[in-house]
Amino acid sequence: MSASFAPALSAAHDAAGAQHYPAGALYMVATPIGNLADITLRALHLLQTVDAVACEDTRHTGALLRSYGIDRAGVALVAVHRHNESEAAQAVIARLAAGERVAYASDAGTPAVSDPGARLAAAVRAAGHAVVPLPGASSITAALSAAGIVAPGHDDGSFVFAGFLPSKAGERATVLKALGAQARPVILLEAPHRIAELAAALAPLGDRPVTMARELTKQFEEIATVPAQGAAAWVAASSQRSRGEYVVLLHAAPVAADAVAEEGRRVLALLLAEKLPLKSAARLAADITGASRNALYEAGLAARQSEQD
Template identity: 90%
Template structure:
């Protein structure tokens, strides 16, 4: 047993041992994105309890289990990755039908979020078996929590997750143009060998702030917020910045409250013209534009009073 995690395994048993983890279910297990200590106690307990672990890479997950001191002798490892997920799902379903517990772990982070796992979960549900999430590490929420994204009219916590953009320059530029027009924050993912190209493509966004989050939770973690026009120079300033996985966050576009309110009233008018109830129209207009729901509701009442 790994001495580093011996006490964690014991604590995992104490914390989750009395909880119900029924057989015949697939458990979607979030795993660390870099720092092994970011595993949850429930995940450690469950990984000791399952009959099999379906995983993106059996070598990677095998090493992860070894690092935690989990005995693999009674745990089957099943390769379920991007290229075989639909076909391999049947092997998992067969085990569930036999009453086994099966975990699924992608290489890092939460399964099915820019990682394999979604097709497996859909197939398991379609076959009538339960799919149970075990939440944990995610590079997306980790980066968002540290970026400090605040903007008037867009402080409700909503964001757009766009993941990896197209690899072709023209398609990437078009996608960024569309995303750059969004008022809400946008979250992108990028591989180290493409980060220079993405950083250069951000330049047309000018002074819009971006947060570059590299190697999150790892030894050389780096988080920097700067204008989009300076992203390429920032990446080029150090050879280390061409290494490691990135989360790139486009901050909320700077929109004045007057513009936001005007756009909210415009959308509200369109929704009311379609005979939506005022309460629903105000809520939808606020969600779409970021304007105040209460202000829009009062504006709607005024419109109704005016006939």
């Protein structure tokens, strides 16, 4: 055991031990995506106390528990992966019906997000048992938080999660063409042995910014934003860039200035209809849409004058 985690186990008991953990429930436990220190105190406490641990890979999760100094030698590790998830869910449900608490952990990150777990959760809920999320590490939100995606008209935080694209070149190109038409940011995942192919397929998107996030939370983490047409050259510039899992973020497509102005006027009209003062309405509409505050204020004045006439 690494001595550095001994205080964490004690802190986990102190911080989370008094909380309520219903019996007969499945606990979806997010685990680190690379940095062991990213585990939560509640996850540590639960992994020490549940009656069984269902996991994508029993060897991986067993090693993870040992890394934290959690000895569950007498506790079952139940394999629940994408090839047996529907069948293995029945074994988990039987344990829940007996009043056991069962944790589920995929190999890294949050279960059911481009990882097994969704079918398990659906089956457990259909059987009438509770599914309790324990949030934590996620490569998707980690990459999004560092990408700095800001664009007029599209800075409301919304995004499209597309995950892994098809492996066949033709199918991948078709999907990318459709995603390229998305006005919102798009998040992709890719394996190291396919990143060069994906990077090359991004070229038709031209100057659209793309953030390449590699080995997140690990020692050789790398995050860079490049034009889509330069993504292949960026990957090829270092042999290290063909190693490690990727999150690839297509930034929001640029919006034409006239479209932004039109959306600003539409939002302004809605706010004024709610009897907001013109100055406040213009400020809010500008913040929401990225349109010019002064232009919106002038448009509001003109509309009022027209109504009076």
